Amino acid sequence: MSLEVVLKDVALLSGVSPATASNALSGTRPVSEKTRQRVFAAAEELNYRPNLVARGLRRQETRTIALLVADIANPYYPAVARAIHDRIGSHGYVSFIGNTDGDPDTEVRVLEEMRSRSVDGVIMSTMALSPERIRNVVGPTTPLVLLTGEWVESSGHEVRRLRADEVGTDDAPGIREAVEHLHSQGISEIGFISGPAGSVPGAGRLQRFRDAMAEAGLHVNSAWIENADGYTLETGYDAADRLLSRPDRPAAIMCANDLIAIGVLEAARDNRLTVPADLAVIGFDDIPTAKHVSPRLTTIINPATLVGYACADALMRRIELPDTPFEHTALATHLVVRGTA
Amino acid sequence: MSLEVVLKDVALLSGVSPATASNALSGTRPVSEKTRQRVFAAAEELNYRPNLVARGLRRQETRTIALLVADIANPYYPAVARAIHDRIGSHGYVSFIGNTDGDPDTEVRVLEEMRSRSVDGVIMSTMALSPERIRNVVGPTTPLVLLTGEWVESSGHEVRRLRADEVGTDDAPGIREAVEHLHSQGISEIGFISGPAGSVPGAGRLQRFRDAMAEAGLHVNSAWIENADGYTLETGYDAADRLLSRPDRPAAIMCANDLIAIGVLEAARDNRLTVPADLAVIGFDDIPTAKHVSPRLTTIINPATLVGYACADALMRRIELPDTPFEHTALATHLVVRGTA
DNA sequence: CTGTTAGCGCGTTCAA
DNA sequence: TTGAACGCGCTAACAG
Numbered sequence: 001m002s003l004e005v006v007l008k009d010v011a012l013l014s015g016v017s018p019a020t021a022s023n024a025l026s027g028t029r030p031v032s033e034k035t036r037q038r039v040f041a042a043a044e045e046l047n048y049r050p051n052l053v054a055r056g057l058r059r060q061e062t063r064t065i066a067l068l069v070a071d072i073a074n075p076y077y078p079a080v081a082r083a084i085h086d087r088i089g090s091h092g093y094v095s096f097i098g099n100t101d102g103d104p105d106t107e108v109r110v111l112e113e114m115r116s117r118s119v120d121g122v123i124m125s126t127m128a129l130s131p132e133r134i135r136n137v138v139g140p141t142t143p144l145v146l147l148t149g150e151w152v153e154s155s156g157h158e159v160r161r162l163r164a165d166e167v168g169t170d171d172a173p174g175i176r177e178a179v180e181h182l183h184s185q186g187i188s189e190i191g192f193i194s195g196p197a198g199s200v201p202g203a204g205r206l207q208r209f210r211d212a213m214a215e216a217g218l219h220v221n222s223a224w225i226e227n228a229d230g231y232t233l234e235t236g237y238d239a240a241d242r243l244l245s246r247p248d249r250p251a252a253i254m255c256a257n258d259l260i261a262i263g264v265l266e267a268a269r270d271n272r273l274t275v276p277a278d279l280a281v282i283g284f285d286d287i288p289t290a291k292h293v294s295p296r297l298t299t300i301i302n303p304a305t306l307v308g309y310a311c312a313d314a315l316m317r318r319i320e321l322p323d324t325p326f327e328h329t330a331l332a333t334h335l336v337v338r339g340t341a
Numbered sequence: 342m343s344l345e346v347v348l349k350d351v352a353l354l355s356g357v358s359p360a361t362a363s364n365a366l367s368g369t370r371p372v373s374e375k376t377r378q379r380v381f382a383a384a385e386e387l388n389y390r391p392n393l394v395a396r397g398l399r400r401q402e403t404r405t406i407a408l409l410v411a412d413i414a415n416p417y418y419p420a421v422a423r424a425i426h427d428r429i430g431s432h433g434y435v436s437f438i439g440n441t442d443g444d445p446d447t448e449v450r451v452l453e454e455m456r457s458r459s460v461d462g463v464i465m466s467t468m469a470l471s472p473e474r475i476r477n478v479v480g481p482t483t484p485l486v487l488l489t490g491e492w493v494e495s496s497g498h499e500v501r502r503l504r505a506d507e508v509g510t511d512d513a514p515g516i517r518e519a520v521e522h523l524h525s526q527g528i529s530e531i532g533f534i535s536g537p538a539g540s541v542p543g544a545g546r547l548q549r550f551r552d553a554m555a556e557a558g559l560h561v562n563s564a565w566i567e568n569a570d571g572y573t574l575e576t577g578y579d580a581a582d583r584l585l586s587r588p589d590r591p592a593a594i595m596c597a598n599d600l601i602a603i604g605v606l607e608a609a610r611d612n613r614l615t616v617p618a619d620l621a622v623i624g625f626d627d628i629p630t631a632k633h634v635s636p637r638l639t640t641i642i643n644p645a646t647l648v649g650y651a652c653a654d655a656l657m658r659r660i661e662l663p664d665t666p667f668e669h670t671a672l673a674t675h676l677v678v679r680g681t682a
Numbered sequence: 683c684t685g686t687t688a689g690c691g692c693g694t695t696c697a698a
Numbered sequence: 699t700t701g702a703a704c705g706c707g708c709t710a711a712c713a714g
Contacts, residue, residue: 019702099426233633349707
């Protein structure tokens with residue numbers, strides 16, 4: 001005997017059947033104006049709130065989604081999560097959040113957990129698991145939005161085959177702008193610190209860097225390409241230290257993300273190099289901290305809020321109009337010049 | 342006709358009733374070893390996953406919780422959220438996340454939404470709504486953990502009256518250590534930048550500051566107490582600018598949070614003041630950025646991860662052992678000396 | 683030890 | 699326009 005007010009109570013008080021009360025409240029079927037008012041008055045008086053668990057079971061639609069990221073405590077995801085949350089909220093959805101740590105077993109476990117909870121859709125940042133395996137675990141029809149690092153040529157076919165929508169960034173314009181910006185200042189000796197060898201975002205950004213350098217007619221010195229062991233300040237510091245301790249060092253370093261770049265700033269300071277005079281530094285993402293370091297970090301804006309909106313919009317569209325063609329959305333990146341280059 | 346495999350399918354394949362299959366899988370009631378194995382084999386073969394929505398309706402227990410914060414994109418909350426998530430995950434719970442923007446109407450709306458979804462418990466950071474109103478909206482028995490800014494004397498009675506657990510920080514030791522640290526360096530002219538007048542965390546921390554100053558035998562110059570219009574870098578900058586443009590300015594400024602402190606650093610720079618030689622600065626919270634500004638921010642550690650664990654532990658305890666006495670947990674804060682004081 | 687029945691709270695038949 | 703009956707998938711209560 002729960003003390004929650006349920007539909008039957010509203011029906012009793014307004015002197016109609018539960019079915020009529022339901023129809024009156026949801027407007028599914030027409031109901032006479034008089035009973036409609038009586039039902040609404042009763043619901044108001046009892047402060048009735050429908051039980052969304054029961055409704056979910058009946059309607060086979062829970063109005064919940066899963067948002068699966070590597071680590072919500074990472075600087076980039078909270079802004080994405082907030083944007084997604086705002087957008088789906090206006091459609092009556094709420095989100096479960098899951099952390100996967102980029103570990104394949106954890107990713108499978110969390111995905112199955114969410115499937116058990118009958119979420120209406122999944123937004124997941126692709127880390128360890130291949131899109132195929134993700135699609136496999138969530139089942140063939142669950143609306144699925146892949147939050148990928150970077151746009152790649154093949155995506156058009158991919159999304160159709162996987163029956164998934166995809167949201168990512170187009171890193172090329174931002175990186176091209178960064179290279180051009182340095183070049184226009186007479187800097188042509190540019191190094192790049194990527195993430196761990198084989199990790200996705202860093203590798204893609206490194207490739208865009210090579211493309212942009214070629215476009216600008218600049219030579220890439222392979223000795224100036226470093227892999228950080230992670231995407232953190234500390235690993236960035238170490239990679240920069242290796243690079244800066246060489247007899248020939250570049251005049252500028254571009255980085256796979258902002259935390260690496262901030263590590264580079266520290267390594268530069270410890271190597272008695274002035275930024276940007278002795279060494280220009282450009283990051284990637286524009287995390288909030290980028291504006292708080294000194295000098296403020298010149299970086300490439302990864303539009304987290306827009307990415308979040310795009311993810312939410314894609315998922316809502318897929319849920320409400322399941323037959324729309326699968327889409328790949330790539331949000332352009334752009335250079336923002338501050339104090340480090 | 343869903344293509345999900347349900348309990349009935351498992352029962353059919355293993356030649357038992359759904360109830361027996363349920364008992365075998367959940368171990369609720371003893372089942373003969375032979376049927377147990379048959380049921381498990383069938384479940385395995387069909388890749389059966391129980392529908393947690395249906396189970397939730399039947400058991401009146403959804404194994405979901407609501408985590409309601411002002412804004413998940415704020416620098417402090419993600420670490421708390423991550424810790425909570427890890428802790429409740431090991432109990433089989435997942436969390437809905439909700440942003441309230443510290444707005445009373447939104448807080449009520451989100452709370453009701455979560456109640457509709459039959460969450461088993463609520464963790465909420467108290468912003469606009471009084472604890473009484475929160476308790477009122479979630480109903481008298483829902484396990485409720487209040488994530489409050491600061492420990493106050495009256496809390497012992499409060500939690501019992503509200504039938505809520507409470508987790509907060511004890512700001513006093515950190516602030517006392519900060520004042521003592523400055524004093525031991527011969528600095529006695531100390532100002533304080535609080536948050537907006539009337540906002541909770543800033544007011545509490547300002548009071549602790551006054552207490553600590555009195556303890557140290559130091560005089561508080563009320564002209565050196567400023568209210569920032571928010572808890573952001575920009576509002577901190579403006580407040581510091583007002584303070585530093587006075588003919589008599591303090592030798593040190595303590596702040597209600599790190600973002601304000603970082604704003605003070607910028608204002609100092611723009612006023613051609615060297616930190617810490619001309620002006621010492623101490624923040625509060627130790628957000629990740631604190632380590633990335635230059636000089637690194639001396640601040641008071643607000644142990645986000647420990648706060649998260651404490652919230653999760655309190656909620657799990659309340660859910661599993663509803664009759665344990667209501668508790669107020671206060672986590673000690675401590676000064677961490679870096680480069681700005 | 684196992685099966686049958688019933689019901690969690692809702693929405694949707696189908697019949698009146 | 700309304701009501702009675704049923705079922706979403708699962709499990710607690712009651713028989714056997």
